[in-house]
Amino acid sequence: MSAARTILGSLYWVLTAALLAACLLMLLFYTPVEKTMGPVQKIFYLHLPVAINTFAAAFVVFVASIGYLWQRRMWWDDLAAAAGKVTVLFCAIVLLTGMVWGRSAWGVWWTWSPRLTFSLILFLLYVVYLMIRPSVESPQRRAAISAVYGIAAFIDVPLVYLSVKMMPDIHPSSIALEPEMKLTLAAWFIPVTLVMVGFLFARFRLNRRLRELGAGRAVPEVSGVQAIPLGESTP
Amino acid sequence: MTGEGYLVLGYIVGLGLLLGYAILLWLAGRSLDKREPREDQGPTG
Numbered sequence: 001m002s003a004a005r006t007i008l009g010s011l012y013w014v015l016t017a018a019l020l021a022a023c024l025l026m027l028l029f030y031t032p033v034e035k036t037m038g039p040v041q042k043i044f045y046l047h048l049p050v051a052i053n054t055f056a057a058a059f060v061v062f063v064a065s066i067g068y069l070w071q072r073r074m075w076w077d078d079l080a081a082a083a084g085k086v087t088v089l090f091c092a093i094v095l096l097t098g099m100v101w102g103r104s105a106w107g108v109w110w111t112w113s114p115r116l117t118f119s120l121i122l123f124l125l126y127v128v129y130l131m132i133r134p135s136v137e138s139p140q141r142r143a144a145i146s147a148v149y150g151i152a153a154f155i156d157v158p159l160v161y162l163s164v165k166m167m168p169d170i171h172p173s174s175i176a177l178e179p180e181m182k183l184t185l186a187a188w189f190i191p192v193t194l195v196m197v198g199f200l201f202a203r204f205r206l207n208r209r210l211r212e213l214g215a216g217r218a219v220p221e222v223s224g225v226q227a228i229p230l231g232e233s234t235p
Numbered sequence: 236m237t238g239e240g241y242l243v244l245g246y247i248v249g250l251g252l253l254l255g256y257a258i259l260l261w262l263a264g265r266s267l268d269k270r271e272p273r274e275d276q277g278p279t280g
Contacts, residue, residue, distance in 0.1 A: 013257075020250070038238040043245040050249065093252050097245045104241035195253055202260045209267050 012198060019191035023184070031184040034175075040104040044175065045184050047097045049192035054090040057083045057196060058126065058157050065150035068143050075208060077143035080150050082203035084129045086196060091123040113169035118160040125153040139211070 027042055034041035064080035067073075098116070103109045110116065129149055136142035164171055177185065236244070 024246075040238040040241045040245070042242050043249075046246060046249045089252065089256050093249045096248045096252075100241050100245040100248065104236075104238055195257075199256065199260065202264065206260070206263055206267065213267070213270065 016194040043101040053196040057087040062154040065147035078207035114163040114167040115171040
């Protein structure tokens with residue numbers, strides 16, 4: 001069972017890496033250069049899929065937080081914590097690739113436009129989410145506080161998405177794409193989404209195993225059995 | 236820096252962070268495997 005899972009996991013990552021390599025080749029040899037912005041516009045094919053997957057990861061935090069408050073099962077908290085980490089990582093990539101693109105296109109690394117500001121706030125909100133967690137010692141209390149925060153933090157996601165339409169700024173709300181560009185963009189969504197799901201699943205498993213190592217092998221949220229700390233013997 | 240330079244920098248930063256996190260996850264998984272005997276390995280020692 002475990003060996004089969006390892007092989008499946010390896011196959012998953014090999015496939016993802018192959019798709020990423022294919023997308024990079026597509027970017028180099030197939031995708032045309034945009035006339036106004038030039039070659040730097042090709043950052044868009046990484047920037048947008050990562051941005052959409054940031055929203056997806058933040059949505060997983062939101063759903064898992066509701067799940068925990070509803071059912072009080074610790075695996076919801078493991079999932080929310082994993083998604084929080086993925087949200088921070090992906091949001092950092094969105095901000096950094098956007099800064100590089102902005103430096104070339106606008107001549108500045110950063111500008112306080114509504115979308116950029118809401119994106120930075122999103123990043124900081126989930127950094128704080130990760131910083132809150134280790135500061136609460138009781139696992140149940142930590143899960144409850146994190147869940148409430150995880151639900152509240154999600155409010156910023158629609159603000160990032162809608163800010164361009166509500167408050168037009170320097171950030172483009174849409175870019176006219178040729179058919180080859182649309183195909184490249186669609187292709188990039190596949191490996192980026194696979195990476196996000198893979199990271200989420202791997203981190204979730206790690207969190208669950210770490211919790212089991214810390215609290216013994218019992219699974220209190222399923223069976224109601226009292227957890228026995230490792231190293232303690234039963235009478 | 237030229238447009239090509241910024242493009243390469245953007246992809247190095249983006250894909251580099253993804254690769255870096257993948258390596259960290261892999262190392263964390265390996266470290267846990269050493270701490271905890273896996274189900275299919277049976278009792279050790």
